[in-house]
Amino acid sequence: MTGGGGPGTGPAAAPAERRGRPRSAAVDTAVVETVLRLLEDGVGVAELSMERIAREAGVGKATVYRRWAGKEALMLDVLRSLDEAVPGPAGGCVRDDLVALLEFLRRRGLAKRSSAVLRTVVAQVQARPALWAEYHDTVVAARREAFEAVLRRGMASGEIRADLDTGLLTDLFVSPMLSRALFHEWRELPEGLSERIVDTLLEGVRPA
Amino acid sequence: MTGGGGPGTGPAAAPAERRGRPRSAAVDTAVVETVLRLLEDGVGVAELSMERIAREAGVGKATVYRRWAGKEALMLDVLRSLDEAVPGPAGGCVRDDLVALLEFLRRRGLAKRSSAVLRTVVAQVQARPALWAEYHDTVVAARREAFEAVLRRGMASGEIRADLDTGLLTDLFVSPMLSRALFHEWRELPEGLSERIVDTLLEGVRPA
DNA sequence: CCCATACGAGACGGGACCGTTCCGGAAGTG
DNA sequence: CACTTCCGGAACGGTCCCGTCTCGTATGGG
Structure with missing residues (x-):
């Protein structure tokens, strides 16, 4: 029921050579999913503040800003997560x-x-x-x-x-x-x- | 070129028995017209603050609040101002x-x-x-x-x-x-x- | 194991806006 | 003329948000 929110959501590719703790993929999906849920509930894109998104996703605000430069970049990734395969023609008439x-x-x-x-x-x-x-x-x-x-x-x-x-x-x-x-x-x-x-x-x- | 912003824009009917200075009809049209112009310029309805509307219309904020209870009521009047006559059928085919x-x-x-x-x-x-x-x-x-x-x-x-x-x-x-x-x-x-x-x-x- | 990095939480100064209130002045009514 | 109401401007306290920064803690790679 989560739609197309699955993989391919990562905002930027890691350039290898990562030391320390790696970023949690769960955070990416949680944030994107939260945005979709809020939009679904009728919250306008302007009532969607980064602060609120982080709060409702149960995520630190700094964590969100570490991945996306701002609301515009986040929204672009949200849209990208909607990619769905269109059913091919059945071949009938x-x-x-x-x-x-x-x-x-x-x-x-x-x-x-x-x-x-x-x-x-x-x-x-x-x-x-x-x-x-x-x-x-x-x-x-x-x-x-x-x-x-x-x-x-x-x-x-x-x-x-x-x-x-x-x-x-x-x-x-x-x-x-x-x-x-x-x-x-x-x-x-x-x-x-x-x-x-x-x-x-x-x-x-x-x-x- | 002002569209349908003409009469019928008044937010509330005066209950007669008005003393003092009457309200300026120019303010009503100026505010409604400003909202339409801003929307036309691509300003979203959420970026439209009462403060900005008053500022750009060259009108005191209190004057706006004297006529409309809030943004919702103002927007309703803006929509009402759009009423246009649909052309009647020419009678041809x-x-x-x-x-x-x-x-x-x-x-x-x-x-x-x-x-x-x-x-x-x-x-x-x-x-x-x-x-x-x-x-x-x-x-x-x-x-x-x-x-x-x-x-x-x-x-x-x-x-x-x-x-x-x-x-x-x-x-x-x-x-x-x-x-x-x-x-x-x-x-x-x-x-x-x-x-x-x-x-x-x-x-x-x-x-x- | 160690250390770099991520994490949630939250404080911070700065800014925008809300809705109200006051001002001094303008404009009609009686 | 006197009075009432409206006008633009501006200030108020309050709320929310932004984007950054600092905590103390968790976690995984080398």
């Missing part, structure tokens, strides 16, 4: 693959934790572009690429119109799910939503 | 009305100011539901109703499939524009985008 990708968004990505993180990142698009860039490269890019790959396959097989831009198509498929997760606070994502979105988009809104 | 509504979103609503406000509000969905509720009732509801009215008209006239839910359809039309405005920082909203979204949705993604 394109329609089912699209539904599966949207279901992945609905279930794993947008249930609670990730919707909170997404809201937080969106709020920082203007003030801290680096934060958004990191989130885009780490999380968004892989998902978009997965969508576009399926769409290209559909275009090759004749299941998808080939005269459309895959970027725009990806927006058409993804953004309805995204908007609901952003605005409706991770409720209102009912079971059959993915199918309804995909089928409506495929069939078109105009009567046949 | 449904397709053109849908394009016109999306164009309204692209041009007026989502260029700069409103995208900043929307990001701010989204960030507060969890922490301050009242803020989101106010924004929804003031801004979102009217726009959604306009969309659904056009869609219902299209269903009656046979231009839109009648077996679909107007709420979901509205999401399909609106959210691609919304997502771009949220994520891409009010760039990347090119001229023909509205037409492309509407036509793709109408025609469908599957080949004919």
